[in-house]
Amino acid sequence: MGRVRRNRSYKLAKLHDRRSRELPFNAAVAEVEVDNPLALDPDEKILAMRSVRNDPLGRLHSHHQIDEAQYRGGRAYQNDWERAERGPQAVDTTREYVDGAGTREPVTEGQRQAVLRLNRVERELGTDGAALVYDVLVLGLTMDQIGQRRAVRTQRWNDYFARRFRECLDRLALIYGFATEAGGQRAELRR
Template sequence: MPRARRSRLRKTTHAHDRKARDLPLNAEVATVEIDDPLALEPGEKIIALRSIRNDPLARLHNHHQIDEAQYRGGRAFQDDWEKAERGPRAVDPTREYVDGGRAREPITERQRRAVLRLNRIEHELGADGIMLVHEVLLLGLTMEQIGLRRGLRGQRWKDYFSRRFQECLDRLGKLTVSRVLNQKAAD
């Protein structure tokens, strides 16, 4: 008598499932909901993986140590820094002069506004606050590394720098919200 065939359960994958299946061994990722770039209707969302390995701001946000306003304020600071950093370069007298070299790029209005916002942020946070934000958001240092750079060791100093950094992110979040409200009022 022939054996009855068993129906095999097949794994069905949906066409819209675009998540990575294989990750490197040392990957640190978090799920995030984003707008679907391939959506047929606007506003559709998908779940994506975001790397948090070299991103201290995303790591803090993922572990719910900072809120959405602090996260957006930190991202706005990073964005302004990137815009302002692209500015004019100093003349290097050691380089050989070449006829027909590229002309310097003029400073754009976006760069000028970014520098003005960075100046306001520096005024709001003070010298120590802007240095702390710079070390964490741009250099990617941990609180322990920041303490060691200043010659301060111990858990109390790490806690102090963590609290101070959150205060700075609070201020950045408030400045970002006020900037968005001013833009909406101007429109």
């Protein structure tokens, strides 16, 4: 009969390991550190997996091609765009049914502020920069696809679009307040 070990220490991390062991065949994921929703301490972080397959901004950030300020500036732009757009909406079943055409929902203050910020972004980036940021952050296009839309298909143009996109992300970080011009900005932005 074997001897029972009673001094063994148990680690709670092994007991509550909820990470997925198997990923789908075509998964593109990156590890990110997020706030633990079940933590008692508000500063506790956990590692989570984020899908970056249809997220060009997340892919650039996970591969360390853009910094945190650029990433947050891009996410703020995406948030403003989603808030400002007024597209097809679901039918609200809680509202009273009335025959005839439905009235339009009034523009909320959040939508108005988002549109004002987007107008400022377009003025700061210029027409070409705003179109490039829209293509990447809203439509999710790659630099190769942007080149195809503009009828320029060489690697040199792809490199130009990538460099120009990073400059636009620098400007977005400044506009949304995630970076300061005098502080940690690159020399390319000051030219």
